[in-house]
Amino acid sequence: MVDKSLKVLKDILRKEGLRFTSQRQSVWDEIRGSHEHRDAEDIYMCIRNNDVRVSRATVYRTIDVLVKNRLVRKMEVGDGRSRYEPRLDDEHHDHMICEETGDIIEFFNEELENLQEKIANDHGYTVVRHVHQLFVKPFPE
C-alpha cells in the first residue's frame, strides 16, 4: 500500500518531468494518511512535527502538483483557507458541512449528478466540474 502510493507519486513526477524528493514524498504521505479535509498550514505543521524539514512554499508547490494530477482534491469552505483531501479511490462525492460542529459529511447521489448534467445540457453546456455544498444543522431533539 505504501509502496503502491509511492509508485503512483513517482510515476506522476516522471510524467511531469519533475524530480522525486523527500519533501514531495512527505507532503503526499501526510495528505494520503488522513481522510480529513485539511488546510495547508495544518499539513505543513504536521509534517514538521514528524521532524521532517520542509517549507510552506514547498508544501504549496507540491499540493499544486498533486491537485493537477488528481491525487488530491482542493475545496473551499468559504473561510479563505483552501482544504485538501486525498483522492484514494477517486470516487466523486460532494460535501455537507455542519455549521454547528464543523463536521464535513460526504455524500454522493447519482440522480443529483444526472440532473445537474441535464440542466447544463438544456442550456447548451457540458459540466466540466461542479461545487455542491450543503451547509446544514442537525435536527432538533
Add this chain to the structure above:
Amino acid sequence: MVDKSLKVLKDILRKEGLRFTSQRQSVWDEIRGSHEHRDAEDIYMCIRNNDVRVSRATVYRTIDVLVKNRLVRKMEVGDGRSRYEPRLDDEHHDHMICEETGDIIEFFNEELENLQEKIANDHGYTVVRHVHQLFVKPFPE
C-alpha cells in the same frame, strides 16, 4: 421603484440601529442598479466614477450590512474575490459559470432543491444554505 428601494434600505438601517448616510445609499444603489455578479473593487470604482466620494472600507462595511439583511447575495467563484448580486425579487437560484467566456448563467430547479433537502434529511440534517455551481463549457460546433 427608487423610492421603494430607498425605503427598504432606511428600514433596514433603522432596524439595525444604524444611520442613513449618502455612502450607504450609493453602495446599495450601485449594486441594485445591475444584475451582474460584481466584485467589491468594481462596485467601488463605479461609485467613484459617478463622482461620489466613498472609501473601500465603507463599501466593504456597507456590503456586509446588505448581505446580512438579505438585500445582497455574496458568492465566491474561486478566484479569491467575492462577488455580489442584488436580491431584488429574492427568488433563489444557482449558478452555471462558463469557463471559456466567464459568463454566469442563473438556473433554478425545484427537483434539485428537493433532492438535496432529502439527502440532508436522510443524514439527520436540515439545509441552512447551499452552494451549487456548475463550471461548464459550451457544446462543440
Add this chain to the structure above:
DNA sequence: TCCTTATTGAGATTGAGTCTCAGTGGAAAT
C-alpha cells in the same frame, strides 16, 4: 442650533498564497 456619538476615509495591518534567488541535491552520464 447644539450635542452626542455613529460613521467615514487614509493608510496601516492581516493572512493565505506566491515569488525570488542563492544554495542544495537528484539523477543521468561517464
Add this chain to the structure above:
DNA sequence: ATTTCCACTGAGACTCAATCTCAATAAGGA
C-alpha cells in the same frame, strides 16, 4: 564512484483582498 547539470528547496520578500485603526466628520435627536 565521480562528475556535472540544473531542478528543487527554503527564508523571507511580496501580493492582494479584506479588515482594522483612529482622528476628523456628519447624522439626527433634543
